[in-house]
Amino acid sequence: MEVLLSEEQIQQRIRELGAQITKDYAGKDLTIVAVLKGSFLFVADLVRHIHLPMEIEFLGVSSYGERTHTSGVVKFTQDLSQPVNDKDVLFVEDIVDTGLTMKYLLDNFATRMPKSVKVCSLLYKPSNCKVHVDIHYLGFTIEDHFVIGYGLDLAEKYRNLPYIGYVVK
Numbered sequence: 452m453e454v455l456l457s458e459e460q461i462q463q464r465i466r467e468l469g470a471q472i473t474k475d476y477a478g479k480d481l482t483i484v485a486v487l488k489g490s491f492l493f494v495a496d497l498v499r500h501i502h503l504p505m506e507i508e509f510l511g512v513s514s515y516g517e518r519t520h521t522s523g524v525v526k527f528t529q530d531l532s533q534p535v536n537d538k539d540v541l542f543v544e545d546i547v548d549t550g551l552t553m554k555y556l557l558d559n560f561a562t563r564m565p566k567s568v569k570v571c572s573l574l575y576k577p578s579n580c581k582v583h584v585d586i587h588y589l590g591f592t593i594e595d596h597f598v599i600g601y602g603l604d605l606a607e608k609y610r611n612l613p614y615i616g617y618v619v620k
């Protein structure tokens with residue numbers, strides 16, 4: 452396996468994202484919505500660099516389809532514990548690949564009447580983009596690799612790696 456992003460690179464970028472989010476959300480009613488399972492490490496590290504009062508919610512989603520391809524049909528495996536109406540919602544995702552999952556979530560959340568909705572994603576893979584999604588806070592743009600580690604899985608394994616890598620064919 453090839454390392455794409457080291458633990459140090461990831462942590463440095465998260466510090467920068469946290470500082471930017473802290474600045475932008477000062478005085479707002481921030482609710483972080485972490486999209487599970489993939490964002491569990493990212494959100495845990497990110498929120499420790501956001502120096503503001505906030506609420507943290509977890510949304511469980513999984514997409515039907517092949518192991519390494521998104522079908523775009525999203526299944527909720529866990530919904531929020533609190534309503535988000537009038538909240539400034541910030542989605543925290545591991546990766547935007549085709550964009551279908553994030554688009555589905557944004558459409559779904561529009562009906563929940565939040566005050567604002569923005570997206571923070573650790574990774575963006577433009578080569579597979581099927582639907583455009585605005586990513587307001589982005590960690591890294593990556594090449595067309597199936598990546599694993601730091602929350603990202605291959606058949607539910609490798610999420611615990613502290614870095615992000617890809618399998619060399």
Ligand code: IMP
Nearest residue numbers: 489521547548549550551552597598603
């Ligand atoms: P999208 O709907 O295609 O944008 O993909 C959303 C979900 O697919 C992500 O939240 C990941 O869980 C999964 N995914 C997409 N690309 C990768 C990858 O390279 N490695 C691991 N999971 C991925």
